[in-house]
Structure formats: structure tokens, C-alpha cells
Amino acid sequence: MKASHTIKLETARLCPVTIGDGIIEQLERHFDFTEYSSMVLITDTTVNRLYGQSVLQRLKATGKKVSLFTLPTGERAKSLSTVERGYQFLLANNIDRKGLICSLGGGVVGDTAGYIAASYLRGIDYIQLPTTLLAQVDSSIGGKVGVNFEGKKNMVGSFYQPQAVIGDVALLQSLPPAEMRNGLAEVIKYGIAMDEGLYRLLDRKQDGEFTTPELADIVLRCCRLKAGIVEADETERTGKRAILNFGHTVGHALEAVTKFRGCRHGEAVAVGIIAVAKISQQLGMLEPSDVQGIKNQLQKFGLPTSCQRVSPDGLINAIRFDKKTTLGQTRWVLLKGIGKGVTNQPVEENVVRKVLMELCR
Ligand SMILES: NC(=O)c1ccc[n+]([C@@H]2O[C@H](COP(=O)([O-])OP(=O)(O)OC[C@H]3O[C@@H](n4cnc5c(N)ncnc54)[C@H](O)[C@@H]3O)[C@@H](O)[C@H]2O)c1
Structure with missing residues (x-):
């Protein structure tokens, strides 16, 4: 067997x-x-x-x-x-x-x-x-x-x-490499937001390639993380499930403004992850060295960390209309360290705009 x-x-x-x-x-x-x-x-x-x-x-x-x-x-x-x-x-x-x-x-x-x-x-x-x-x-x-x-x-x-x-x-x-990268963005998300051990494991992979047993371990680890969250908040009512949206606030906005044609979901999430890391740094919650480490990891796996031909204001508008926005208030999942995502965080629009202006070149 x-x-x-x-x-x-x-x-x-x-x-x-x-x-x-x-x-x-x-x-x-x-x-x-x-x-x-x-x-x-x-x-x-x-x-x-x-x-x-x-x-x-x-x-x-x-x-x-x-x-x-x-x-x-x-x-x-x-x-x-x-x-x-x-x-x-x-x-x-x-x-x-x-x-x-x-x-x-x-x-x-x-x-x-x-x-x-x-x-x-x-x-x-x-x-x-x-x-x-x-x-x-x-x-x-x-x-x-x-x-x-x-x-x-x-x-x-x-x-x-x-x-x-x-x-x-x-x-x-x-699986074509682009689809593999798409999934890896979610794997990286789990590491950065919820599991420092997974983040460090991905960091040690110099070549960005996995053997099948390594892949089986990583998939299992991610499934455990997701299962734990789903058990705690099966129908997205207690707010616990929101941690899974780490990187997705800007990611969804990017998909919306590019009308789902400009970039793939995983690429949009990767840009969303780096945006959140930079916002967390701006708010004094995350060290600059951690932001750099996150950027390096995303790039090592072939994922983007900036976007072209997208306006920061267009993104901010799309964030306002995201279906996960409640009563006009966007609640962010930020980082207070690697593996330590925190949900339900308000962020001033000027902080978001500053970061998006850095990322949209
Ligand atoms: N239900 C949820 O909780 C949840 C969470 C995240 C994303 N989603 C949804 O998932 C969808 C994206 O899923 P996806 O990225 O798997 O895309 P997909 O289902 O379109 O698959 C991507 C491509 O890979 C091909 N493919 C699938 N398996 C293959 C294999 N083993 N070898 C070669 N090719 C293969 C497919 O034919 C397709 O062309 C979106 O609609 C998104 O909204 C749902």
C-alpha cells in the first residue's frame, strides 16, 4: 500500500x-x-x-x-x-x-x-x-x-x-510550471501568516524545486493548517477564517482591476503578500529584514513582488468594493512577525496608498 x-x-x-x-x-x-x-x-x-x-x-x-x-x-x-x-x-x-x-x-x-x-x-x-x-x-x-x-x-x-x-x-x-507557482503562492502564504517552520523550510530550498516526498510533506502541512482554521470557523462567522485571506485583499483588487486577465491568482496574491508585509513594516510591526526575506522567497519561487501598469488609486477603489469589506471598513490581515498573522486590523488609507505607490511601477 x-x-x-x-x-x-x-x-x-x-x-x-x-x-x-x-x-x-x-x-x-x-x-x-x-x-x-x-x-x-x-x-x-x-x-x-x-x-x-x-x-x-x-x-x-x-x-x-x-x-x-x-x-x-x-x-x-x-x-x-x-x-x-x-x-x-x-x-x-x-x-x-x-x-x-x-x-x-x-x-x-x-x-x-x-x-x-x-x-x-x-x-x-x-x-x-x-x-x-x-x-x-x-x-x-x-x-x-x-x-x-x-x-x-x-x-x-x-x-x-x-x-x-x-x-x-x-x-x-x-502540472505546468505556471500552475505550480500559482499553488506555491498559497503555500508561501501559509508559512508567512501561520507557520514559521514552513517558511524556514521553504527558505532552505535553494533551487525552488521539490521532490515528490517533500511535496507530500508540504501539502500535508498546509492541509493541517487549513483544517485547523476551518474547524474553528467553518462558515466564516467568528472571523478566524479571515487569516486565510492573508495577501488576498490587494491580491483580489489586482485581479479585479486587471479584469482577471493581467495576472494569475498566485501572482496577484504574491504582490498582495509583499504589500501587507510593507504595510506591517510601516506600522512598526515587522522588521525590514523580514520584509526583505519575504520578498526573496517570493522571487525565488518565480513570483512577482511588484506590478506594472496598475494605478494605486484603482487598487484602493477595488479594495473598497471587495465583497469581504464589511460596512465600508476594510479589515486587514497584517504581520507581527513571520508566521504571526493578525486579523481584523484597520489601516489608514494613506499608509496603503504609500505602499501601493512603491509597488506599482
Ligand atoms: N473553494 C475554495 O476554498 C477556493 C480557494 C481558493 C481558490 N478557489 C478557486 O479555485 C479556482 C482556481 O483553481 P486552480 O488554480 O486549481 O485552477 P484550475 O482548476 O483552472 O486548474 C488550472 C489548470 O491546470 C489544469 N490542470 C489541473 N490539474 C492538472 C494536472 N494534474 N496536470 C496538468 N494540468 C492540470 C486545469 O485543466 C487548468 O487548465 C478559482 O476559481 C478559485 O476561485 C477556491
Whole structure:
């Protein structure tokens, strides 16, 4: 049996998160399919080409009826029209309340398939089989599912926990470098905001490349961090979950002003991380040497630490309209040291503007 580790994520429903190398080949060891009448594998065209058939065969080996629903690759598929097509597919395949959705893919597939599962017949079970680094360390865990609407990200959705998350790091071998960097921005986020040990571990990686066992350890470590936060604040009510937004206030604003075309999510988060580090330094909370260390780490992993052709005022406007802004007040996640993110911090607009003027060249 391939080595794997399981975290028991104790939310309203227990959700085991299993991480390992090659474990997709032993799916039935990590999840009990017996109670389900039939299954639907949901994936995108790219992941289908790489892994669809082998996962389909494994699921069919359980003796159940399995059908395949494929989404186009890319963020545009995360829409209500895809959800509608999903319902039609489930209906046409007679999927009842004992049906199971298996989501195989990155965050786009996971969020969309999860929302179909949350709403079809008022909710049927689903499992997450994340195939990008971002999905393994972040989007597959925590039960946030949903789609984009009217050009706005994640406007429609729900909190709906999967029955299990099974993350096979072997699948990351086929991930293009840009997608790897995208996920690494989130890994770096966990280190800087929550886990100094992880930050130092990433710092020691001179070449920015990982072996598969190293990757498995890092993914597991991030899953533990996310699971701890989700358990403390499953539906984003106590404010604890806000720590996961570290770097995302400026990151989301950058994505909004560039209309999601100018830069990838991970790149936007990287700029957001350095912005927050500099704001924390301005407020006397973080040493200049730590800000430099953060910058070095982001650059080592090929992530940007400044942005071009973006106006600081445009960013400030977008920050004001972020959907996580409550009563017109932006609450920042700042740093009082490496691994020590602090939530719910107000920051004067002139401090934000000064930092953004330094970063937008
Ligand atoms: N639910 C949450 O808590 C949460 C958290 C963070 C992000 N998200 C969402 O996640 C989405 C982004 O997810 P993503 O970065 O995984 O993007 P994605 O799902 O679009 O995947 C990125 C690309 O990688 C390809 N791909 C996937 N697995 C592959 C593999 N193993 N080998 C080769 N190619 C592969 C995909 O086909 C796609 O082209 C966004 O919609 C974002 O809003 C959700």
C-alpha cells in the first residue's frame, strides 16, 4: 500500500483529508463506495485527457454505474450555465440521493462540482480528488463551493463539506510550471501568516524545486493548517477564517482591476503578500529584514513582488468594493512577525496608498 496520511477534519460532517504519493491508484482503500447507488465523475477536458480514463476505470471496478461529465478547461466554466448542464446530466443519468459525485481537477472543477452536489436534490454526497497544488492545499478543503456570476468571482455558492478529500501529489508532476507557482503562492502564504517552520523550510530550498516526498510533506502541512482554521470557523462567522485571506485583499483588487486577465491568482496574491508585509513594516510591526526575506522567497519561487501598469488609486477603489469589506471598513490581515498573522486590523488609507505607490511601477 502506498504511504499516505489522513487528517480528520471535524466540521459539521467529518471529512477525512488523505494525502499521499500514488494513492489515486488505490482509491477504494481511501474511501468506502459501497453505500452509493451510482457515481458521476466530474472533470475538465485537460484533466480528463491525463487521468480521466484511469480514474473512471478504478471507479467502475467498484461494480457501480459510473458516468463522466466533462467541463471545458478554465475559469469560464465556473458558471451557472455549467451547473445547469450538470443538473441535466445527473437527471439524464438517473442520479438519485444515493448518488455520489467525484470531482477530479483543480479549483474550478472542485468549486463547480461541489456546488452541483450541494444543490442537486437539496444535496448529494461528493468527494474531492484535487489535481492542482492550489486545489490540494486550499480549495478542496473547507467546503466552500460555488460559481462566478455577472463577472464577479464566487458570487453564488454554499458551504458544503465533501465526504472526503484524497490528494495524490503524483498528479502534480504533469502540472505546468505556471500552475505550480500559482499553488506555491498559497503555500508561501501559509508559512508567512501561520507557520514559521514552513517558511524556514521553504527558505532552505535553494533551487525552488521539490521532490515528490517533500511535496507530500508540504501539502500535508498546509492541509493541517487549513483544517485547523476551518474547524474553528467553518462558515466564516467568528472571523478566524479571515487569516486565510492573508495577501488576498490587494491580491483580489489586482485581479479585479486587471479584469482577471493581467495576472494569475498566485501572482496577484504574491504582490498582495509583499504589500501587507510593507504595510506591517510601516506600522512598526515587522522588521525590514523580514520584509526583505519575504520578498526573496517570493522571487525565488518565480513570483512577482511588484506590478506594472496598475494605478494605486484603482487598487484602493477595488479594495473598497471587495465583497469581504464589511460596512465600508476594510479589515486587514497584517504581520507581527513571520508566521504571526493578525486579523481584523484597520489601516489608514494613506499608509496603503504609500505602499501601493512603491509597488506599482
Ligand atoms: N473553494 C475554495 O476554498 C477556493 C480557494 C481558493 C481558490 N478557489 C478557486 O479555485 C479556482 C482556481 O483553481 P486552480 O488554480 O486549481 O485552477 P484550475 O482548476 O483552472 O486548474 C488550472 C489548470 O491546470 C489544469 N490542470 C489541473 N490539474 C492538472 C494536472 N494534474 N496536470 C496538468 N494540468 C492540470 C486545469 O485543466 C487548468 O487548465 C478559482 O476559481 C478559485 O476561485 C477556491
